[in-house]
Amino acid sequence: MNGFHKTDEKSRTQSPFVHEVAALCVLAGKILLQNGAETFRVEDTMNRIARNFSIENAQSFVTPTGIIFSIENTDITKLVRISSRGTDFRKVTQVNSLSRQVAEGALGINEAYRQLKMIDSSTKTYAPWLQVLAAASASSCFLLMFLGKWQDLFPAFIAGGAGQAAAMYFHRLTKVKFFSEFISSIFVGLIALYSVKIGWGIDLNKIIIGAVMPLVPGVPITNAVRDLMAGDLVSGLSKFAESVLTAFAIGIGITFALALR
Known part of the structure; x- marks a missing residue:
């Protein structure tokens, strides 16, 4: 039995x-x-x-x-x-x-x-133009949140939208991680730089800060902290490292753009 x-x-x-x-x-x-x-x-x-x-x-x-x-x-x-x-x-x-x-x-x-x-x-997503518009609007709002001037609103709007469009395009173009963030941040830096040079903008730093915010890996950083707090050390540390590298790529892209000043 x-x-x-x-x-x-x-x-x-x-x-x-x-x-x-x-x-x-x-x-x-x-x-x-x-x-x-x-x-x-x-x-x-x-x-x-x-x-x-x-x-x-x-x-x-x-x-x-x-x-x-x-x-x-x-x-x-x-x-x-x-x-x-x-x-x-x-x-x-x-x-x-x-x-x-x-x-x-x-x-x-x-x-x-x-x-x-x-x-x-399912591939249902928001239309690309709507994603770009949302990123541009968010960039303008971040500019005001960081006490930027109203005169810088339009340059931040354009730079943020261009950065999002570049990120979406290069993300589809290449599988190399962090490349799209690097290239899109160069677009943001160049647009912010030349908008100040031609008199459209006033505060270069505030324009850049507002425009790069849609590119910042906020969700991965939040998940990394939550995973670490939950005891998932391998996942938490790897997500944190990925977020840091993404932020590093954004910073290098902005630095490269400003070096052309």
């Missing part, structure tokens, strides 16, 4: 259903990690989904560049490499909502996986 019980339990834990649950958990974690979620949120969501499908012994390990998910007492271990990351809180919110529906029993595994695939493949 004991041997029969062990054989039956082994076949149950290695059934196709368990593989489907593992695939569902990994896909949810992948979407969250690629779109700006914190490490502890990714791990917690994956483990909760597994528990809601009666799998209590799931383990997950998440870093900014990869996900490892395993279920004890089975041969299931999945590794997913994360090569690109961004910020899309719409997708993060959708995955969180789906996780809650799974917890409430409103979604079966097949429907949940189908919806996750739709979320993952």
Whole structure:
């Protein structure tokens, strides 16, 4: 009887259903990690989904560049490499909502996986012109927040919009990390510099500060601090290093532009 019980339990834990649950958990974690979620949120969501499908012994390990998910007492271990990351809180919110529906029993595994695939493949974003306009408007607001003069409002608007447009263009053009931030900050510095030279602007420093704010990696820095506070030291330090390098690229780009003065 004991041997029969062990054989039956082994076949149950290695059934196709368990593989489907593992695939569902990994896909949810992948979407969250690629779109700006914190490490502890990714791990917690994956483990909760597994528990809601009666799998209590799931383990997950998440870093900014990869996900490892395993279920004890089975041969299931999945590794997913994360090569690109961004910020899309719409997708993060959708995955969180789906996780809650799974917890409430409103979604079966097949429907949940189908919806996750739709979320993952969704390319719905704001139009590029609207993103540029939002960055330009934010730059003007940051200028006023840092006590800039009203005469510098228009140069900050133009520089911030041009920097965002350059960042979007070069991000699609190359996969080299930090290159788009470097080039876009050069655009910001040059526009700010020549707007002051021709008399459109007054305070060069305030124009530059306001215009580069949309490029500053605010979300990664915040996530790095939250991960460190949650005890995820590997993820926290790596995200912090990435944020510092991005800020460094922005600073070098501004310095290069000002050197042409």
